[in-house]
Amino acid sequence: MTTRDDLRARLKAAIAAPGHPSSDYDLNPDVVLPAGRRLRAAAVLVPVALEERGARLYLTKRSSRLKHHPGQVAFPGGKVDEGDANATAAALREAHEEIGLRPENVEVLGTLPSHETVTSFQMTPILGLLRDGFEPVPEPGEVQEVFSVPLDLVVTPSRFSVERRRWRGNWRRYYTVPHGPYYIWGATARILRALADRMSG
Template sequence: MTPEEVALRRALARPARPSSDYDLNPDLALPPGRKLRPAAVLVAVRLDGPGARVILTKRSSHLKHHPGQVAFPGGKIDAGDAGPEDAALREAREEVDLPPSAVEILGRLPAHETVTGFSVTPVLGLIRKAHDLIPQEDEVAEVFEVPLSHLTDPARFRIERRRWQGVWRSYYAVPWGPYYIWGATARILRGLADRVAA
C-alpha cells in the first residue's frame, strides 16, 4: 500500500461525527419540519501516477443547483440505487465517464447536511489504474485533479463569509490555483483532513 492509502485507511478508522453547512453558523435556524433528500458523492483518489490526487468537477453554469461551483462527482440517490456507494459510482460514470470497476471503495465519510436540503453521503474510493476522464457537457464544465496532500492539510483551509438570505454566513474554503473549492465540498474535505492529521 502507498503511504496515502495507509493514511486514508487510518483516517476512516477514526471516529467522526456528521457535518453540515450550519457548522460555522450556529445561529442560523434550521428550517422547521425539513425533509432531507438523500444524495451521495464520490471522493475519488487517484493513485495511478506521481502523487495521489482527488478528482473534482466544475459544474456547468446553467444547472439549477450550485451552477459553476466545484464539486465531487455525485447527485441524488435514485430508487434504483442499492445505496450511497451505488449512487456515487453511477453519478461518477455519468458525469466524468469513470467506470465503476475502476474504483475500489474504502468506505463512507460522515453524512453532510446542506442548506439546500440534502443529506450527502461521501463515498471514499481509490483508483489504481489510469483512466481518461471525460466531462459530460450537460452537467460538467470541467474535470480536474488536486493533490491529496493539499486537501488533507488543515492549514490550507480558511474560513470565509458571504451574505446568504440577508445574513452573513461563514464557510470553509480551500482554493487550488484557479479553482475556488468551498461550501459543502470544502467542509467534507476539511472533515477528512482533520481525521488524516489526527
Template sequence: MTAADPITRLRAAANGGAPSSDFDLNPEFRPANRTLRPAAVLVAFQQAAEGPRLVLTKRASGLKHHPGQIAFPGGKLDPGDADAVDAALREAEEEVALPRHIVEVLGTMPAHETITGFNVTPVLGWIRDTFEPIPETGEVDEVFTVPFAHIADPANFMVESRFFRGTRRRFYVVPYGPYYIWGATARMLRALAEDLSR
C-alpha cells in the first residue's frame, strides 16, 4: 500500500456517513433534552516503514475523568478556537507536541455524542513530516501508533459489555496488542472503518 492510498481513502471517508453516539448500542440510556458541549479530536495518521499508522494516546492514570483510557488527542473547544479543526490541532500540539503546520487536514467526520455530554467532531489528518511525540505531563502517559489496516477493517471490531450503575451496557472495542481501545474512541473508529469500506 502506498502513502497515497490511505490519503485517498480517508479523503473519501471525510464528510460522509452519519453521526455516532456512545448510546448507539444502548439507546434506552440516552438522556433527553440535554445540552452538549462542543469538542474535537484529531484522528491523525502518519507514514511508517511498515505502512500508515494512527496516532493515539493513553490518558494519564491520575486524571479525574477516563484515567488510563486510550484516546485521540483532543478536547473541548476553547473561546480562542476558530472552529473544531483549530481546536483539534491545538489540542494535539499541547498533548503530544504535534506541530500543526505539518498536519494536512483531510476533512471531518460526523459528530459523536459522548456519555459525558460532549458533541465531538473527529478531524481527519495526515502528518506530512516526522515528529517526536512528547506526552503532556499530567495528561498523557503514552503516545503510540496503530496500523491503518487494523482500524480500517470492520472485522477487527467487537461488541463487549459490562455492568455500569447496575445495568449492562454494550460498547465497541478494537484491541491492539496491549492496548484496549474501547468506548467513544472505538465507536468513532468503527464509524471510520465503515466509511472506508464503502
C-alpha cells in the first residue's frame, strides 16, 4: 500500500529527473515562432492527494462563459501578478481563489519544466502534495467543476495518444489523455505527459 512518504519520494524523484521546457508546438515542428516574441509569466498548481482510493490528481473544468479556453480541462492557476513573490506564490493564490485549496494545505515539492502556450504564456507547473483532506469549492465565475483522476492514469506514457485539429487554418497535433467524461488535452496533457516521462524513466 502506498504511503505518503512513498508518494512524496516518487514525485520528488520526478522533479529531479532530467528534463527540458515544453511547448504547445512540440508536436508541430513546422511551426515557425516569431523572433523576439514576448511571453507573459503564468503558473499552475499540479495538486496531488493521497486518499483512501489511492493517489489522485485534481483538475478543473473551466467555465463555458470564459473568453479564453471555455469548458477546457486545466490545472488551477493563472498569470503571475505583480504582488506575487514568485511563480509558486501565484499558483497557490490562484488555487485558493479557483478551487478553495488553502495554501497551508499544500506541501510544495518543486517545479516542473516550464511550458510555452500558443496564447504566449510561459507557464511554470508547481507540483504539490496535499497535507490533509480537501473539499473543493469552485469559483463560479471561472470554474465549472473540480474533479480528480487517478494519478497512475496520467503518469503512464502509454495512456496518452496524439490527436489533431484545425487551428487558425493549420493542423495542430496535441497530446490527450481522456478519463471518463473528461477530455484532457493541450497544454494540460502536455505537462502531464512530461511528468509521466519523468516518473516512468
